[in-house]
Amino acid sequence: MPMPARDYARYFTAGHTFTLTSGLVGTVDVRTAGELWLPSGRVVAGDPFIALGSGECEPFAVSVAPGRYRVDAAVATLTNPAEPPSDTPHERVAAARLVIRDEPVTSWEQALQAGQDASGLGDDEYFGYGVDAGTGCFYDAESDDSFPECEGDEGPLWDAFEKYDHAPGPYLVTSPSTGHTVAAFGSGWGDGAYPTWIGRTATGEVACFVTDFFVIEDPEGD
DSSP, X not given: OOOOOOOHHHHTSTTOEEEOTTSOXXXXXXXXXXXXXXXXXOEEXXXXXXXXXXXXXXXXXXXXXXXXXXXXXXXXXXXXXXSOOOSSOEEEEEEEEEESSOSOOOEEEEOOBTTOOGGGOOTTOOOEEEESSSEEEEEEGGGTTOOTTOBTTBSHHHHHHHHTTTOOOOEEEEOTTTOOEEEEEEOTTSSEEEEEEEEEOXXXXXXXXXXXXSOSOXXXXX
């Protein structure tokens, strides 16, 4: 069967701790990037340094009402109990969340693009976006060509990461010429392919989109 959703309420509980098979201990801090502007309500997730402005990243089939919505990152600080504390924290974004309704989630489904069918996936398979620059993001489909300043290692997106020595974020980046926004963050351990999930409320409304970067290990085994 396709990969099931994990306990994302736990991921976004500040102070939650977990232990990796490597022995590293993680402590979660929930950090807010700010409010992402979705002028069309069609949500895109991808690697912003690759996808933004390419015109090739499709929005998810499930859309939401246009508006401004909070983006959070579950940032895990990892320590080795066998070593002295470090002056430089080892931080990784475990998951990123676009909050549509700040309500409890009662069910999860994979966030799919048009034409994707999760019923055809094999055991623990999933649809996800590829990361080649160690970064993930959320933005609106209308914002794709609205960052003319972002090209290669130039522009406000690059500047946001450069300013903080490429710390994992999250960052809310605004185009100075168009006002469009993108919420960007480090993608867990780096490059790879990562799934996004849609959480729904008890009444079936979209509560959030969550991208899992697989930093927190499945307690039942991957």
